[in-house]
Amino acid sequence: MTAAGLYVHIPFCSSRCSYCDFATGLYQTGLAERYVRAVVTEIRSSHHTDRNVDTIYFGGGTPSLLSPSQLDRILFALHDRFEIDNSPEITLEINPGSVNSEKLREFQRLGVNRASFGAQTFEDAELAKLGRSHTAADTLKTFAELRSSGFDNVSFDLIAGLPGQTLARWQRNIDVALELQPEHLSFYLLEVHSGTPLAEHIRRGIQPVPDDDLAGVMYEWMLERASAAGYEHYEISNLCRPGFHSRHNVKYWTGAPYYGFGCSAHSYDGYTHRWSNHRDVLKYVELIEAGASPVVDEQQLSEVDVRAEAVFLGMRLMQGIDIRLYRESFGVDLRAEHGEDLDRFCKAGLIEFAGDQIRLTRTGALLSNEVFSAFV
Numbered sequence: 001m002t003a004a005g006l007y008v009h010i011p012f013c014s015s016r017c018s019y020c021d022f023a024t025g026l027y028q029t030g031l032a033e034r035y036v037r038a039v040v041t042e043i044r045s046s047h048h049t050d051r052n053v054d055t056i057y058f059g060g061g062t063p064s065l066l067s068p069s070q071l072d073r074i075l076f077a078l079h080d081r082f083e084i085d086n087s088p089e090i091t092l093e094i095n096p097g098s099v100n101s102e103k104l105r106e107f108q109r110l111g112v113n114r115a116s117f118g119a120q121t122f123e124d125a126e127l128a129k130l131g132r133s134h135t136a137a138d139t140l141k142t143f144a145e146l147r148s149s150g151f152d153n154v155s156f157d158l159i160a161g162l163p164g165q166t167l168a169r170w171q172r173n174i175d176v177a178l179e180l181q182p183e184h185l186s187f188y189l190l191e192v193h194s195g196t197p198l199a200e201h202i203r204r205g206i207q208p209v210p211d212d213d214l215a216g217v218m219y220e221w222m223l224e225r226a227s228a229a230g231y232e233h234y235e236i237s238n239l240c241r242p243g244f245h246s247r248h249n250v251k252y253w254t255g256a257p258y259y260g261f262g263c264s265a266h267s268y269d270g271y272t273h274r275w276s277n278h279r280d281v282l283k284y285v286e287l288i289e290a291g292a293s294p295v296v297d298e299q300q301l302s303e304v305d306v307r308a309e310a311v312f313l314g315m316r317l318m319q320g321i322d323i324r325l326y327r328e329s330f331g332v333d334l335r336a337e338h339g340e341d342l343d344r345f346c347k348a349g350l351i352e353f354a355g356d357q358i359r360l361t362r363t364g365a366l367l368s369n370e371v372f373s374a375f376v
């Protein structure tokens with residue numbers, strides 16, 4: 001049976017970034033403590049304890065704002081409730097400037113062995129425009145502290161396609177990131193969500209409209225550069241040194257089960273059942289305190305849904321989908337089921353066939369939404 005992953009959402013940040021539409025708010029000591037208690041209560045009442053677990057992911061928000069003792073209480077509840085592997089991957093999202101060496105060593109003592117580090121860009125002017133709470137110097141300092149505290153599995157988050165960002169500035173960013181030699185790189189194209197301050201700035205002409213074509217050029221340049229530096233492009237937005245793929249995130253793309261705790265957390269039982277929690281922090285806490293369920297959305301997938309997900313999630317991985325395994329799992333021939341679309345994408349150079357694999361090309365990775373829309 002495939003091992004499950006556990007996700008814990010920590011919805012607090014020290015300031016609000018201008019592009020953010022995640023379920024997060026500003027850190028408040030009292031609310032954070034109530035929230036941790038609520039998460040522990042939710043974990044302790046989970047009915048999904050039948051699966052072996054080998055990854056835990058603390059995402060947010062800025063989970064590194066929690067105190068080590070708060071993280072310890074959540075981890076204790078997870079270990080108490082679930083059958084957790086002897087050497088789980090435990091990831092903590094960490095923002096530059098939100099921790100010091102002492103706190104990092106405490107996190108490591110608790111078993112955190114992977115840091116997902118929100119560098120975003122190494123240009124102070126771009127960080128300021130994004131409303132990030134740190135400078136490039138903070139990023140370098142915290143990264144040095146991560147290393148000196150013993151973190152040997154660090155992933156950088158980087159955003160491309162910022163308003164006004166030039167190719168030369170992006171290239172400098174990538175070169176700085178590669179010089180630091182993180183084990184993993186996650187790369188995002190900026191998305192402008194309506195209702196965010198950034199969307200309003202663009203609407204009022206205070207910031208230029210991001211250039212999607214240029215972002216595509218940035219993407220391709222980054223893949224070339226990082227590949228030449230020894231990174232493997234294993235998922236549309238992710239690269240790693242050999243052996244350092246995110247074990248947790250791969251679960252999302254391969255249909256493995258995962259259980260989420262905290263506001264806005266999503267879960268999947270690995271078969272046909274998906275559900276998610278209330279998005280609002282306070283509402284989530286109040287529901288748990290009242291002994292009610294925080295689940296607000298449940299979905300029962302049909303066989304067709306499950307197959308469609310297997311295709312558009314599986315194709316996110318650059319190794320693609322194994323047609324033989326697909327037939328063994330679902331009793332359906334993928335080529336017969338989606339032959340017309342697959343031929344069309346193949347002719348357009350967006351996908352390719354390699355033995356039993358169907359996979360995105362590099363151009364297809366950039367235009368993946370176009371490919372995936374055929375399977376949704």
Ligand code: SF4
Nearest residue numbers: 013016017020060061
């Ligand atoms: S640090 Fe991340 S979660 Fe927090 S406000 Fe910024 S983008 Fe949103």
